[in-house]
Amino acid sequence: MTMPGYRTYSPPAPPRRSTLARSSQVLGIVGLAGLAVCFAGMIPALVGLVLGTVALVRRAPDRRPALVGVVCSAIALLIGSGTLFWLLSKAAQCGDAARYPDDVSRRNCVEREFPFAQATP
Numbered sequence: 765m766t767m768p769g770y771r772t773y774s775p776p777a778p779p780r781r782s783t784l785a786r787s788s789q790v791l792g793i794v795g796l797a798g799l800a801v802c803f804a805g806m807i808p809a810l811v812g813l814v815l816g817t818v819a820l821v822r823r824a825p826d827r828r829p830a831l832v833g834v835v836c837s838a839i840a841l842l843i844g845s846g847t848l849f850w851l852l853s854k855a856a857q858c859g860d861a862a863r864y865p866d867d868v869s870r871r872n873c874v875e876r877e878f879p880f881a882q883a884t885p
Contacts, residue, residue: 769858770861775792777827779826780825781826782819782823782824782825782826782829782830784815784816784818784819784822784824784830785815785816785819785824785827785828786826786827786829786870787812787815787818787827787829787833788812788813788815788816788830788832788833788834788837789812789814789816789829789830789832789833789836790833791808791809791811791812791815791817791833791837792807792809792832792833792834792835792837792840793814793836794809794812794822795807795808795809795810795812795836795840795841796839796840797838799843799844799847800839800842803844803847804841805844806840806841806844806845807839809836809838809841809844810837810841810855811841812833812834812836812837813834813837813841815833815837816830816831816833816834816837817834819833820834823833823864824846854877854878854881855874855877855878855885857873857877858870858874858877859872
């Protein structure tokens with residue numbers, strides 16, 4: 765029971781946090797780091813982009829992590845898809861039968877364009 769004119773103390777509520785926003789942030793950062801591992805970061809980046817967009821559309825109370833997740837995921841997807849497009853276009857040039865008619869010339873093209881790819885016996 766309280767005295768008239770006095771209020772009881774109640775601690776402030778903890779700040780609301782959005783799980784979708786935090787997940788998007790983590791997946792976006794993992795997506796950026798995962799690009800170094802043979803484009804493995806593109807899948808978490810895609811999921812992070814979707815989760816961050818959903819969190820922003822729902823107007824989550826914690827918008828900053830959702831925005832960071834969307835930006836990191838978008839950057840990871842742009843870098844990954846651009847690099848993948850570039851590598852595939854180089855591989856398509858080496859596979860062109862009009863430019864490289866025999867197998868030896870195609871193999872030389874692959875070795876010249878992709879020096880980091882080592883042939884295994």
